Amino acid sequence: KGSIDSSCHATKPDMLNVHLVPHTHDDVGWLKTVDQYYYGDRNDIQHAGVQYILDSVVDQLIKNPDRRFIYVETAFFYRWWKQQSSATQQTVKQLVDEGRLEFVNGGWCMSDEATTHYSAVIDQMTIGLRFLNETFGPCGRPRVAWHIDPFGHAREHASMFAQMGYDGLFFGRLDYQDRAHRMREKEQELLWRASDSLTPPMADLFTGILPNGYNPPEGFCWDQFCDDPPIRDDPDLEDYNVDDVVKRFLAIAKNQATVYKTNHIIMTMGSDFQYENANLWYKNLDKLIHYVNALQAKGSKVNVLYSTPSCYLQELHRANLTWALKTDDFFPYADDAHDFWTGYFTSRPALKRYERISNGNLQICNQLEVLGGPVSRKGPFGEGDSQTMKKAMAVAQHHDAVSGTEKQHVANDYARKLAEGWQHCQVVVSNSLAGLSSSSAERIYCDNLNVSVCPLTESSKKFSVNVYNPLAQPVNWAVRLPVNGTAYSVSDAKGRSVDCQVVPVSRATQNVRRNRGFAVNELVFQVQAPPLGYTIYFVSLRQDGPPPASTQPRPPTVIKNKFLQVTFDPDTGLLSSLSNLETKQTIKLTQNFYWYNASDGKNMDSSQPSGAYIFRPNSSTPFGISRTAKTETVQTSVVQEVRQWFAPWVSQVVRLYTDSRTLELEWTVGPVPIDDHLGKEVITRLDTSIKTSEIFYTDSNGREVLQRRKDFRPTWQLKQSEPIAGNYYPINSRAFIKDDEDQLTVVTDRSQGGASIQNGSLEIMLHRRLLYDDFRGVGEPLNEISSIFPEGLVVRGRLLLSLDRPPTAADTHRPLAQQVVLQPLLTFTDGELNSNTRLEFSGLQAALPPAVHLLTLTQWDKDKVLLRLEHQFQSWESKRNSKPVTVNLQKLFSTLDVLGASELNLSANQWKDEMSRFDWTPQTDHSDWEVTLRPMEIRTFLLRVRLR
């Protein structure tokens, strides 16, 4: 920390030290796209141009060495940096070396905390911090996490930041009651213990709550966007106001000091896209500092200085006090009694799903780039790269991206970027698979299988399916392909025939695919793919096969396989019970669809409507869509489906695959009708016989699970003012309810909001269509349409239900959730394959133990790859899996020789042990290749590898 010491301005121990932190908050997309923000394009929407901000700040920092600035979003800094002359770059390096320009946070963006998956967050932090590391070295390494704007704060984010080596976290938004309580108790600065599994202080993070969100104190905003009076210190001109300004400032500083613990306080001097003309800020701040400190000669005990979060944090650390300990999280966020920011947990469900799929595709792209070697990037299918998609995924983690709180055109841009990234990755995947399989046959991607669209399978009489599995364990997966034939034969890589069935395409699918495809049937079969590898299945049309399965007009009372049994109420067509036949447990289970009437802001309590951010139902009782479902049933040897039809805009398939331990609920919702001029927030609710005692559980960013209790917050006495919205929490990958006997776990395919309002019940919000803006800046109602769905977006998704005994439930839901996140990639080749095609491949010498998740495998540079291994169980959740497990790095890969390994921090921008670099020589088969993972641990390695 030598450089911090030397670059921070001296403080005065006998005075109140006011740390002024000049900063800009640059959304990586919100009202404008990220590139519109960068250039300052479309200033008619919002005046903001990041290129000019960085130009201006650098100029102004040069003018006065006392000045400080922090910069946060590497997505923008990177764009700017590569356009600068080397002279400017040299100047900026010097500013960074001297601590005058300090990077904080430093990820590609400032991620959302409710709706992001930890793997994508780690990735986006990694590319941002890597750029800073490679550009500026240690002086460019952020020491402080800076999440000033996200709408609530996830414990898993804090855990990740701790593991990334940050000394502290600062943020601006928390529940208004929580803040009031913490102000009273002087607990706005605290120690967050962010994991119940990792050994302290591994996930401990000092956390500071900023005094004014991230804005300057009232009356002291000197940006071009502000109207506060500048300091007018020329006595020859009108309105000399130095005395007034100083007096107001001292009053604010002294008042602020009463709610913090030390004789240091921080003021954030900046806000959204400020400092485009940094001179305005700095000129007045220079004067403020001058005139306030001049009063010290007259006995004033206030000392004001330019500072940074690191310098401020250093002073807090030096104060050597004790700090309140927190172990829960900061959800949900409310900024007033009727203003719960719990709508965005679900907003833009299609984008949320697309982002999740894209994450899986990126991991596959990364893995195959490594496994395929250099030919992946330049091969028979041309030049490809994973970088485009890495960046697209990184911007999509922004807190107005996957959160769904951006304008429609910006949401479109995020999706477009992901699609473009995937185009680049497809070349990598095709090249890599061509190399691994020794077949350069054309490879077809079908991205619309969710709505049964795939031109190749719809028309081909003979084709093969490559199933690539990105998990480190083998996977069973049900494949459903749109076809027009009535009978097919399927065989696996070993030539063995595979049971397959043809079932008619559902009415819901026909509706939702519009004219993108015309298949009448779906071919369904189960595949098995090796760990970190692929296998190939062959499909041929049969002229002589049996007729396809037919649908029966009413539901069976029971569908079952060897693991599960599901019963239906014949009167309503709804689910009535679920049994686990292995554990011999049964629960009552009813499930139906409802909608909350979104507040239009016209009732009396408050004028807050539901919107992209805010969930505010008009009544605590949702409207049922239909008491009964019309049903059809398809029952085959591969799959049994009960197709439920609730309304023209709500349907569901209850699906049980023969080999599956989970019940799939494939819901299709939309276009949500608004001809009644009512905004609707559509939920599905599972009502069970489980005795939940008003408690349910949700995961945090897809990792550790937190307990949620109705109308309760662990650290303060909640005054509940929104009985529904105030009990919603983000569900990232799973939620469960349980009692001593039964645990019903729902694994989701994207981030959603959920709650448990009644005993035994769990509700999940699926789709929202709203008619009013909610006054948080986005300026649009969340009313999604598209060219395919001009009358309103239709969204389809899946909930995977498992019923288990609580002590073993994680053994099911942990791997299951990873399978959903990293689902196999299917690619297709028409006709026969070349005879020397390699039909099966695994990149691993052996499957990893069930507790170990291969989180990251990606090319780092020419001869190095980045590897992250993760223990995916919490310490308390599985008798079998919640224990340390050891992996031998050198025995990991089947086709890569590991020549060296160095352990890094989680974000890969610092050696794990900076003092003694962890690096072995390859000749010795040393036992230190063994890497032990404890529950919830992620270990990050840079491996020097050679393709065999």
Next chain:
Amino acid sequence: KGSIDSSCHATKPDMLNVHLVPHTHDDVGWLKTVDQYYYGDRNDIQHAGVQYILDSVVDQLIKNPDRRFIYVETAFFYRWWKQQSSATQQTVKQLVDEGRLEFVNGGWCMSDEATTHYSAVIDQMTIGLRFLNETFGPCGRPRVAWHIDPFGHAREHASMFAQMGYDGLFFGRLDYQDRAHRMREKEQELLWRASDSLTPPMADLFTGILPNGYNPPEGFCWDQFCDDPPIRDDPDLEDYNVDDVVKRFLAIAKNQATVYKTNHIIMTMGSDFQYENANLWYKNLDKLIHYVNALQAKGSKVNVLYSTPSCYLQELHRANLTWALKTDDFFPYADDAHDFWTGYFTSRPALKRYERISNGNLQICNQLEVLGGPVSRKGPFGEGDSQTMKKAMAVAQHHDAVSGTEKQHVANDYARKLAEGWQHCQVVVSNSLAGLSSSSAERIYCDNLNVSVCPLTESSKKFSVNVYNPLAQPVNWAVRLPVNGTAYSVSDAKGRSVDCQVVPVSRATQNVRRNRGFAVNELVFQVQAPPLGYTIYFVSLRQDGPPPASTQPRPPTVIKNKFLQVTFDPDTGLLSSLSNLETKQTIKLTQNFYWYNASDGKNMDSSQPSGAYIFRPNSSTPFGISRTAKTETVQTSVVQEVRQWFAPWVSQVVRLYTDSRTLELEWTVGPVPIDDHLGKEVITRLDTSIKTSEIFYTDSNGREVLQRRKDFRPTWQLKQSEPIAGNYYPINSRAFIKDDEDQLTVVTDRSQGGASIQNGSLEIMLHRRLLYDDFRGVGEPLNEISSIFPEGLVVRGRLLLSLDRPPTAADTHRPLAQQVVLQPLLTFTDGELNSNTRLEFSGLQAALPPAVHLLTLTQWDKDKVLLRLEHQFQSWESKRNSKPVTVNLQKLFSTLDVLGASELNLSANQWKDEMSRFDWTPQTDHSDWEVTLRPMEIRTFLLRVRLR
């Protein structure tokens, strides 16, 4: 012009050269006060901060030596300059020396052209240009006059600019029909012959009309206030648009070239208060220049460059073409068929009068500072200065100041500044008069004599009146003092008794003075004061005097003195005829008050309402206020008054002093009633028997007179669309109508709008009260109230009528108008004067000839004074006076020895003959001390003087 040559970028003779001129237009007050604009205060009203503009531009000029900028308003530059470090000052000097920062115009402000008096314009130009001259030397001397925003252009302004040594004038606003015609004829660049009296090319000025007002072409505004797309030239980011931008630019350039004569065109890249963040502009302009010129390699024939008006002008000059000659002016200005900017000729009549009085007071202050010597600035009454008032007057000349087109709070600020300036000047005046008179007795100023308020005279039984005459000729002046006694005796400096009369204060005056004074009578007597000097009158209350004059309830049919006879219609109480008894001429003359119903913008032709700028009556026929006047008459040996009462809000005194050749019409208008929700534009109309043939005459800025013809413009075929507003012209100091026999001249006491709509008639707009904003930015209806007049402003003024034979009329109106502009200053001393008080003083050895006006006498530095002598007659207007006249500089002053004299240009920032400096030694009584003035000539001298 060596430095111009070297600092201008090279152009390409075989190409179309596009001169990009980065500029900011910084109003010296408008929606905010000048200091609010300077600091960037009250950005809630309008975002604008000039300090930051100059900071930013200097920074950006340094970054790239190709860049250019022009700066205009020295009021702002001066504020900024004195706050800069010497290092910054040095940098700026270098930028100026290298022509990278060029001053254009360079006056304290960009003056209004319709409502400003030439003497105040010359003063404000002088202080601005002097600052530049003394700060930067010759490289800081503006070569181009830049009047891009004033709302119409006065010929006298062009004449002054020519005499100030400007090479050319550029402006942005002219009548839309005129522009269309000039575009067709390629006459947007022309030669303006701006005087009919001065020998060409003395008042010839090259004049260029800018292509887009003063804005950039559409789509190319890159300021922070603009939303045009920036140049996005990073192919890695979205929306690369270089090709599109270049294509659009070339199209605009080529189109613009079709309406100008040469292969050079100019584009103004800036606008109101732009360049606060100059980086936005320059970064994109750099790119524009780069990409447009890059196309030359592919055969493009367009060359774009950073330029300045001087560099552009130089290229036009080199083109060596002939240019259309213009001899009239650019009034009135219309930007559409129903949008005549002729309302501001009258807007804020009280401010217009206060500005005119202040000009007189400043001249007196300047003169007495010289005549009194150093004791004037620091003497028995403390420290005083003329500088404060010089600056206050200078900002008041701005085109949103005396024009009346600023917001109310800004108008208040201008008035406050003038009052503050006058406070500083009063100290100078008191000190100087104390020195000159050898009496340090307390000196009282009564600034409210126009409404008969003066606490001293109201209560004192014995006091003296010092009458200071700033003219170079002796003056006769009627003094009216509020008193409460019924009889007084008055004696002059020689002890001679002076005829005086006590008349009752009129009802109108009682109404209008509110509670500021309580005098029941006015003491009236005629004074005579020596040239450039004072005399003292003594007033004593008489216990035994005659009763005051009484008012008679009805009008006489005739009032007369030895010069004039006025008749009244006994039925209506209105004037009916006017006779000059000396010339034996009589005209019929009826005069009454009317109001136009201001358009509220809701009728069908256009939605344009009347407002601060625009005059648009709803109908061409004004409403009469009353067909008859109630009258009272007071007739005494000193004055005869007919007091006319038209309505509670309109009254008038028709006043004839015994010694006067002019008839005074003292009108009082207001509060203009608006309870009928109709905006009103109040006029008085003189209807005469003079056969005017639809022609009348108005002065230009108080100097040369221009002929105006109804529904006619000298240089293009007018399509008249507003029969009243489209015939209004600015009257600065006088207007007249005439035929072969009779000329009726009206001298005004302030700037007003006027027209001659009917044969023989002359109307003058006196007051305006409007209920709507007129959409030209001011954002307020012109609806003046004040703390004294909360129900609406009351305004009082005077029209002075003279009837003469046309060939001799100027002999009357020229001196008369100067008497109104430079009226005597009365100061008062209570009680007896010290016996050794000097009772009379003249600074001149002798009165100057009637043709010569002492325009300027002001201290320049320790031992130098600035002198301007003016021939105040046009070459054609007076047989007696329109001929050259000679003055001997050394024999001018009675108390100053003139040790040397150097002639300067009109604005005193350049030696008249730069080649051979005009400087005599004092010992030789050389005949060259003789200075000859030809008609309308102003000669400016710097005199080295020594107080005797």
